[in-house]
Every structure is written in structure tokens, then in C-alpha cells.
Amino acid sequence: MTTPFSRLGARKRAQGLPADRLPPGQYLPRGWPVLHYGPVPKPAPAGWDLRVFGATASGRPTTWDAAGFAGLPRTEVTADFHCVTKFSLLDSTWTGVSTSVLLELAPPAVDVTHVMVWAEYGYSANMALADFADAAALFVTHRNSEPLSAEHGAPLRLVVPHLYAWKGPKWARGVEYLTEDRRGFWEERGYHNLADPWQEQRYSYQEAPGDGPE
Numbered sequence: 001m002t003t004p005f006s007r008l009g010a011r012k013r014a015q016g017l018p019a020d021r022l023p024p025g026q027y028l029p030r031g032w033p034v035l036h037y038g039p040v041p042k043p044a045p046a047g048w049d050l051r052v053f054g055a056t057a058s059g060r061p062t063t064w065d066a067a068g069f070a071g072l073p074r075t076e077v078t079a080d081f082h083c084v085t086k087f088s089l090l091d092s093t094w095t096g097v098s099t100s101v102l103l104e105l106a107p108p109a110v111d112v113t114h115v116m117v118w119a120e121y122g123y124s125a126n127m128a129l130a131d132f133a134d135a136a137a138l139f140v141t142h143r144n145s146e147p148l149s150a151e152h153g154a155p156l157r158l159v160v161p162h163l164y165a166w167k168g169p170k171w172a173r174g175v176e177y178l179t180e181d182r183r184g185f186w187e188e189r190g191y192h193n194l195a196d197p198w199q200e201q202r203y204s205y206q207e208a209p210g211d212g213p214e
């Protein structure tokens, strides 16, 4: 077998990178692949909002409609993006609202340990509160100054650069504060609960005791 053409290109694109620039097993694709389960929601669904709920400090949910969310302070983060199917993007400029802004405006109760981030059609991803609160994690509206396309998650997606990209729901609609960990969509379907690309935490069979709930 010869190496597929696309992989030769990928190797060429990775040439000149320091050996530790890509997590183990990752390659550089041409462009930005689109990857998700299920259909793409219609752009700007009527009545869009983002809702923070579950174990909030106030005991009440907080909801932003599109206009309210557009008024939140915005940040820019330059970071990499690693998909468990092994493609990586390097040095994207992501613009949007930092998770720390939501945590400040809709604080979790003191006993919150994890969050579940929810998207259209019931997609979800769980992570430790500390991972969600990471300084580079943000709800993104633009990549490299371009608005997200519908396929890439418009109007809003989460990006958590230090975890595999399935932890970043496209078409995000909610954040649920949890007082104990619970598996999200892919985490229930054989993917690793923690998803650190540098440790190649791809599949749930690799989990050590304590890495996730049953």
C-alpha cells in the first residue's frame, strides 16, 4: 500500500514543526474539516437563547437572548484545536465570550464540580468545572475574524483548546452546573471522560479508576 495522497500532504504541512507541537497521533489537514453527529440546525433558530442552569449560586437560571449575549464583553484567544479523529488546527484566533464571564455573571453553587454543556438536538459534553473555567476556554462566534459558518457551529460554539474538540459543542444552548460528574453524548458512547489530547485520552476503555462516572 502506498501512503494516501492526503496523508503525504499532511506530513508535508507538519514539516518544520517542533516534535512536541502536535499531540501524539495528530496530523494537519487541508482546511478546516466539518465533523459532527446529526443534522446542522437552521441558522439563527427563532428564539435563540443561552441558558445557565442547574446548581447555580442563586438557585435560579440565567438566560441571555441573542441581543443580551451580544452585549457581553468579548475576548480573543489564539489556540490549537485537536479532534479525536486525529486532525488538528494550529493557531486559530477564536473570538467570543470567555467562560469566565459566564461564571462571573451566573456563578455556580459552592459544591459544583462539573459542567454539562448542551447544544441543539440534545448534544452534550461534560467536563470538570476547572476545565470549563480554563483561561483559554470561550464561547466562540468567529474564527480568524470570520463569523462561524452554520456547519462550524453558528451562532455559538464552545472551544476548550486543551481538550479534544468533542468537548466543544457547536450550536451551544446551555450550561448545566453539576454537583457530580455525568457523561455527555460521546462520553456515553465510548469516548474518554477526560479527553486530554497530550495524554491521548481517546476512548473510555483507557480510563483509569476515578477518571469518570460508571
Ligand SMILES: Nc1nc2c(c(=O)[nH]1)N[C@H]1C(S)=C(S)[C@@H](COP(=O)(O)O)O[C@H]1N2
Residues within 6 Å of the ligand: 032, 033, 034, 035, 036, 037, 038, 082, 083, 084, 119, 120, 123, 151, 152, 153, 165, 166, 167, 168, 169, 170, 171
Ligand atoms: N453539537 C455538536 N457539537 C459538536 C459535535 C457534534 O456532533 N455536535 N462534534 C464535536 C467534534 S467530535 C468535533 S471534532 C468538533 C468539530 O468541529 P468542526 O466541525 O467545526 O471542525 O465539533 C464538536 N462539537
Ligand SMILES: [Mo]
Residues within 6 Å of the ligand: 035, 083, 084, 085, 165, 166
Ligand atoms: Mo472530533
